[in-house]
Amino acid sequence: MIRRKLSLAAAVVTAATLTLTACGGGETQSADISTVNVMAPFLEAQPPSADGAVQKKLEELTGKDINIMWAPNASYEDKTNITLASSEIPHVMVIQGKTPGFVKNAEAGAFWDLTDKLDQYPNLKTTYPDIQKNASINGKVYGVYRGRAPMRTAVMFRQDWLDKLGLQPPKTTEDLYKVAKAFTEQDPDGNGQNDTWGITIPKWGALGTYSPYDFIETWYGAGNRWTEKDGKLIPSFETEEFLEADRFIKKMVDEKLINPDFATFDPTKWNEPFINGKGGMIVDVDSRVSVLINLFKQADPNNFQNKVGFVGNLEGPDGELRAHPTEGYSGFLAIPKSSVRTEAELKTVLEFLNTMNGKDVAVLMNNGIEGVNFTVEDGKAATIKPETAEGKAVNTDIKSYAQLGMNVAGNEFYPVKQPSDYEQQVFDKRTDVMAENLKDAVYNPAAPYVSATYVAKGAQLDNIVADARIKYLAGQIDEQGLKDAIKLWNTSGGDKVKEEINKLWQENK
Numbered sequence: 001m002i003r004r005k006l007s008l009a010a011a012v013v014t015a016a017t018l019t020l021t022a023c024g025g026g027e028t029q030s031a032d033i034s035t036v037n038v039m040a041p042f043l044e045a046q047p048p049s050a051d052g053a054v055q056k057k058l059e060e061l062t063g064k065d066i067n068i069m070w071a072p073n074a075s076y077e078d079k080t081n082i083t084l085a086s087s088e089i090p091h092v093m094v095i096q097g098k099t100p101g102f103v104k105n106a107e108a109g110a111f112w113d114l115t116d117k118l119d120q121y122p123n124l125k126t127t128y129p130d131i132q133k134n135a136s137i138n139g140k141v142y143g144v145y146r147g148r149a150p151m152r153t154a155v156m157f158r159q160d161w162l163d164k165l166g167l168q169p170p171k172t173t174e175d176l177y178k179v180a181k182a183f184t185e186q187d188p189d190g191n192g193q194n195d196t197w198g199i200t201i202p203k204w205g206a207l208g209t210y211s212p213y214d215f216i217e218t219w220y221g222a223g224n225r226w227t228e229k230d231g232k233l234i235p236s237f238e239t240e241e242f243l244e245a246d247r248f249i250k251k252m253v254d255e256k257l258i259n260p261d262f263a264t265f266d267p268t269k270w271n272e273p274f275i276n277g278k279g280g281m282i283v284d285v286d287s288r289v290s291v292l293i294n295l296f297k298q299a300d301p302n303n304f305q306n307k308v309g310f311v312g313n314l315e316g317p318d319g320e321l322r323a324h325p326t327e328g329y330s331g332f333l334a335i336p337k338s339s340v341r342t343e344a345e346l347k348t349v350l351e352f353l354n355t356m357n358g359k360d361v362a363v364l365m366n367n368g369i370e371g372v373n374f375t376v377e378d379g380k381a382a383t384i385k386p387e388t389a390e391g392k393a394v395n396t397d398i399k400s401y402a403q404l405g406m407n408v409a410g411n412e413f414y415p416v417k418q419p420s421d422y423e424q425q426v427f428d429k430r431t432d433v434m435a436e437n438l439k440d441a442v443y444n445p446a447a448p449y450v451s452a453t454y455v456a457k458g459a460q461l462d463n464i465v466a467d468a469r470i471k472y473l474a475g476q477i478d479e480q481g482l483k484d485a486i487k488l489w490n491t492s493g494g495d496k497v498k499e500e501i502n503k504l505w506q507e508n509k
Helices: 007-022 053-062 073-084 100-107 129-135 159-164 173-185 212-219 240-254 287-299 343-356 359-366 389-404 421-438 452-473 479-507
Strands: 035-042 065-072 092-095 144-147 153-158 197-199 226-229 232-235 279-285 308-311 329-334 374-377 380-383
Touching (some): 035 073, 035 389, 053 065, 053 343, 053 359, 053 389, 065 073, 073 092, 073 100, 092 343, 100 452, 153 173, 153 287, 159 308, 173 197, 173 240, 173 279, 212 240, 232 479, 240 452, 279 287, 287 308, 308 421, 359 389
Parallel strands (some): 035 065, 035 092, 197 279
Antiparallel strands (some): 092 329, 144 329, 153 279, 153 308, 226 232
């Protein structure tokens, strides 16, 4: 959840509160905001040009002059805190998550509470109330969330290995073990060497970060970060199912069905064992399916099909399917009170955001400009080839403009047309599998709530359990050592976190 430094955040709250006090002198502001100032991160080497084709089209569609303060993604949180403490605060700010600075500012009254306002705007009224609840802070909505695919969990495997060994795709966690064992022991690459393993996992210790460990623990019934037991919310790692899941993972580690260097393996090289015929499976987000297929395609354009297979979430030992979702959002667009001072101005800004979340702008920010960088074929966005200089500029710019996309009523833009019929079939299957898994999604019931103790100590607390989990899986401590770490989490502040989370949960039921 919240894992950043607090010193600057505390100073920002003071500055924001003073700004609000200074604005409360009864002065009236015109609701006519002709130029909307926006702050957002950019992801490329350079920010989009203010006189670029995408910017011009955006202003045409919204009927507003738009001044975007772009900041590098890598340093965006620091820039956010500095901006909030300055006198140059934009009308709309992309906030990347429930960081300490944003939570403190929001609860101090520095941002507009939009809880009862968004339903008045057709493009801002969410069709995913669970996700909007996840994005709230203790029951209050302080921004229009930036929707992201709520279901992305997949198990990818070497389809050619599966076919060679006469196996079926895994459906359950027990199937996962059987396939991993076969990939390790039955020479799936046919080279006569004992040089393959079942599952590749990179260095990935943190709790609740969509790791393979998190997925398997959810499949076993531990919940998703937090879970309800006996009328209370508890961390997933306090459940027996968490221990059962980690025993299962450790069994695969001990039997060498998982790469032996899993605790230190470089995440940037995660694809390599799969492509090079060493590791047969990856448990990760489904978009990696297309990445793997493309790597095979680059190596052999005439023989890349049917190398990668995949399924979604797996049934646990009890036969139940508990799918592990994301929280469904990536931060939000928030409106500071120090720059948008009246209800009338707020209405103007919300109308602007309502237009921004309509189909025309969604297509612009996610697909680009029809006839310049893409055309519509069979309801899909097909890239124009060969790429022109103008088309290339648009393709580059929309990677940053997409950071302003909200999509709270679902994606209104065109899906991208895949390069071949085979790749299109795989893409369509991914979409269908994720949609089906979403029916069995297990959301984090504590996601909307922010514990003050967790804000202050969460990273240190979680590291206690995360480090112990890796050490247990690696055989450096036994199960009692893992249990002792969970007890230490509680006595070091975890008990207070649970008390605060449960109080907020009860108050907002």
